[in-house]
Amino acid sequence: MEHIDLPALTRAAGTVRLPGSKSISNRMLLLAALAQGETEIRDLLDSDDTKVMLEALKKVGVGVTVTGVNAYRITGCGGPFPGKSGDLFMGNAGTAIRPLTAALALSGGHYRLSGVPRMHERPIGDLVDGLRQIGADVRYAGKDGFPPLEIFPAAVKLAAPIRVRGDVSSQFLTALLMALPLTGETAVIEMTTELISKPYIEITLNLMSRFGVTVEREGWQRFTLRGGQRYVSPGVVHVEGDASGASYFLAAGAIGGGPVRVEGVGRGSIQGDVRFAEALAVMGARIEMGENWIEASAPATGKLKAFDLDLNHIPDAAMTLAVAALFADGPCTLRNIASWRVKETDRIAAMAAELRKLGAAVEEGADWITVAPAPTYSRNAAIDTYDDHRMAMCFSLVALGGVPLRINDPKCVAKTFPDYFDRFGRIAAPVIAIDGPSASGKGTVAQRVAETLGFHFLDSGALYRLTALAALRAGVALDDETGVAAVAATLPAEFPGDRILLAGDDVTEAIRAEEIGVGASKVAALPAVRTALLERQRAYRRLPGLVADGRDMGSVVFPEAPVKVFLTASAEARAERRHKQLIGKGMPANMRPLLQDILQELRERDARDAARSVAPLKQEEDAELVDTTPLGIDEAVAAVLDIVRRKLPQVVS
Numbered sequence: 001m002e003h004i005d006l007p008a009l010t011r012a013a014g015t016v017r018l019p020g021s022k023s024i025s026n027r028m029l030l031l032a033a034l035a036q037g038e039t040e041i042r043d044l045l046d047s048d049d050t051k052v053m054l055e056a057l058k059k060v061g062v063g064v065t066v067t068g069v070n071a072y073r074i075t076g077c078g079g080p081f082p083g084k085s086g087d088l089f090m091g092n093a094g095t096a097i098r099p100l101t102a103a104l105a106l107s108g109g110h111y112r113l114s115g116v117p118r119m120h121e122r123p124i125g126d127l128v129d130g131l132r133q134i135g136a137d138v139r140y141a142g143k144d145g146f147p148p149l150e151i152f153p154a155a156v157k158l159a160a161p162i163r164v165r166g167d168v169s170s171q172f173l174t175a176l177l178m179a180l181p182l183t184g185e186t187a188v189i190e191m192t193t194e195l196i197s198k199p200y201i202e203i204t205l206n207l208m209s210r211f212g213v214t215v216e217r218e219g220w221q222r223f224t225l226r227g228g229q230r231y232v233s234p235g236v237v238h239v240e241g242d243a244s245g246a247s248y249f250l251a252a253g254a255i256g257g258g259p260v261r262v263e264g265v266g267r268g269s270i271q272g273d274v275r276f277a278e279a280l281a282v283m284g285a286r287i288e289m290g291e292n293w294i295e296a297s298a299p300a301t302g303k304l305k306a307f308d309l310d311l312n313h314i315p316d317a318a319m320t321l322a323v324a325a326l327f328a329d330g331p332c333t334l335r336n337i338a339s340w341r342v343k344e345t346d347r348i349a350a351m352a353a354e355l356r357k358l359g360a361a362v363e364e365g366a367d368w369i370t371v372a373p374a375p376t377y378s379r380n381a382a383i384d385t386y387d388d389h390r391m392a393m394c395f396s397l398v399a400l401g402g403v404p405l406r407i408n409d410p411k412c413v414a415k416t417f418p419d420y421f422d423r424f425g426r427i428a429a430p431v432i433a434i435d436g437p438s439a440s441g442k443g444t445v446a447q448r449v450a451e452t453l454g455f456h457f458l459d460s461g462a463l464y465r466l467t468a469l470a471a472l473r474a475g476v477a478l479d480d481e482t483g484v485a486a487v488a489a490t491l492p493a494e495f496p497g498d499r500i501l502l503a504g505d506d507v508t509e510a511i512r513a514e515e516i517g518v519g520a521s522k523v524a525a526l527p528a529v530r531t532a533l534l535e536r537q538r539a540y541r542r543l544p545g546l547v548a549d550g551r552d553m554g555s556v557v558f559p560e561a562p563v564k565v566f567l568t569a570s571a572e573a574r575a576e577r578r579h580k581q582l583i584g585k586g587m588p589a590n591m592r593p594l595l596q597d598i599l600q601e602l603r604e605r606d607a608r609d610a611a612r613s614v615a616p617l618k619q620e621e622d623a624e625l626v627d628t629t630p631l632g633i634d635e636a637v638a639a640v641l642d643i644v645r646r647k648l649p650q651v652v653s
């Protein structure tokens with residue numbers, strides 16, 4: 001089985017831009033499909049579940065055009081689907097099959113809906129019962145109460161209120177609410193049991209009203225849709241970041257020190273799961289919130305507090321709390337989470353089984369689970385994920401408690417968060433930042449340290465050198481800030497093995513030329529160029545860790561790096577090294593610059609790097625000085641590894 005091994009980690013800090021919300025993405029797709037007019041949907045989640053929805057919509061005659069990255073134009077039908085037959089595969093996407101079943105049942109066609117084996121175990125009977133009450137012809141093609149389903153044309157009548165249960169899944173109510181405007185008549189829905197997961201209904205009502213249909217609500221018992229309303233495209237809509245996905249990063253900040261900031265959700269969010277932040281606050285985490293961001297850090301005391309909470313309002317994000325409980329100061333109870341039993345897997349059973357593998361004492365009931373933390377946890381446990389994206393994501397947090405572990409079938413995160421482990425690495429992978437002046441030995445030492453530790457390596461200077469070379473080749477003047485920044489933003493660079501390619505051309509040697517070094521230091525003084533290269537550098541931060549060398553690794557690019565080294569040497573020693581390097585490369589004596597000219601050039605470059613307004617070269621307060629003037633390469637590497645051993649004992653054995 002495929003797996004990912006997570007090393008023992010100690011710290012998480014950084015910023016994560018969230019992918020779009022699954023709940024909002026699939027609701028918006030369906031509403032746009034039923035609406036009159038064209039809807040531009042931006043920031044749609046790119047995941048298995050949204051692909052399932054897009055494919056199904058195309059099959060029943062909805063116009064779908066890709067307009068950009070995660071951006072689509074949906075040409076609405078202005079009513080029922082025009083495609084009157086279709087065989088639709090729904091994978092394991094609950095947010096697709098439920099609302100589609102309702103909309104198809106009211107579209108007057110003949111359709112089949114099926115999914116993966118687990119989908120055929122997830123109940124849909126309450127929804128089918130609701131639809132049958134108004135005359136829809138929905139039949140079970142397999143076991144009663146479960147997909148696969150077969151839908152036939154039927155005459156629908158809305159005489160009496162539709163009565164549905166609310167205690168199995170709120171998605172049944174969402175499905176009916178979104179589909180009923182297709183009838184054009186007044187419809188009333190009454191809940192026969194207490195409605196769970198109410199915040200998801202709020203999302204549904206909110207989005208329906210954005211598409212022009214309002215619902216009158218009496219408490220959470222009775223919902224009335226006045227006849228004659230129809231969906232109309234609101235034009236351009238943006239999908240909020242995924243609040244359930246935010247929970248992993250916020251918990252990472254609470255467990256791993258922080259601050260970790262998520263962007264895409266905040267005070268202005270319509271998703272109930274943003275209230276996960278409140279639960280973390282109950283655990284003592286420090287939370288800050290803006291309109292469009294949330295930030296979490298560990299409690300001031302350093303230790304998370306035990307909790308006993310009703311989590312009915314945040315069932316998905318609550319899974320993250322069950323794992324955070326491992327690091328609390330006492331047993332933690334999660335209550336009112338019956339819906340866990342009918343999700344991608346039986347999440348209560350799965351959670352209990354996997355937490356026990358780590359050594360936690362777990363008790364479970366029909367709708368609750370209690371997790372009692374242990375003083376230490378088993379190392380290298382193999383965690384099963386049950387084809388459940390949330391199991392994989394929440395168990396990654398265990399590593400932040402300094403517990404290495406294996407996660408089986410990590411690709412199941414594709415359901416909602418395909419690049420989850422890369423993003424997790426970008427806040428949790430340890431970074432060793434090595435800054436210093438030219439020819440101090442940064443590149444040589446950083447590469448050797450990376451090899452010793454099995455870490456990734458970033459030679460940030462190479463990106464500035466590539467930018468200078470690419471600008472020169474494109475005829476852009478090196479002081480044209482906008483022009484050079486545009487070159488930097490779209491740099492077609494690749495790094496296969498130890499080669500460096502620019503637009504496919506091998507420039508490994510070319511970028512080391514002295515004039516390119518000078519050009520690099522010129523373009524590096526332009527703020528817009530530095531900004532353009534920032535995210536590209538941060539993307540190198542991956543598990544198990546990164547060694548990065550440059551001028552501003554510790555100050556700007558990775559300010560949260562747990563190890564920062566300022567590597568230097570006297571200007572004379574550095575000039576001599578460069579001189580030797582040129583001799584070593586076989587440069588003939590008549591072409592070689594004189595030692596004193598190299599020294600002069602070096603001093604000018606030092607001055608330019610130190611004097612510039614953005615990210616000037618200087619030793620940060622929290623960086624440790626290593627003066628390599630009297631050291632050979634091996635000694636310099638050993639000096640840096642000593643610092644790493646002291647600061648990150650778990651990564652150097």
Ligand SMILES: Nc1ncnc2c1ncn2[C@@H]1O[C@H](COP(=O)(O)OP(=O)(O)O)[C@@H](O)[C@H]1O
Pocket residue numbers: 436437438439440441442443444445577578580581628631632633636
């Ligand atoms: N501690 C050292 N003692 C002697 N020579 C060194 C030392 N560190 C690096 N060198 C040599 O100096 C040259 C410049 O090192 P490099 O790693 O390219 O520096 P930087 O990345 O800081 O510009 C290389 O030829 C390298 O082998």
Ligand SMILES: Nc1ccn([C@@H]2O[C@H](COP(=O)(O)OP(=O)(O)O)[C@@H](O)[C@H]2O)c(=O)n1
Pocket residue numbers: 437438439443460461462464465517520521522524525549550551552553605609
């Ligand atoms: N993080 C970085 C790395 C390099 N640079 C700039 O890019 C130039 C070339 O970087 P480098 O590390 O390849 O150069 P050398 O130090 O090897 O000469 C430096 O002179 C800096 O001006 C930077 O500004 N910030």
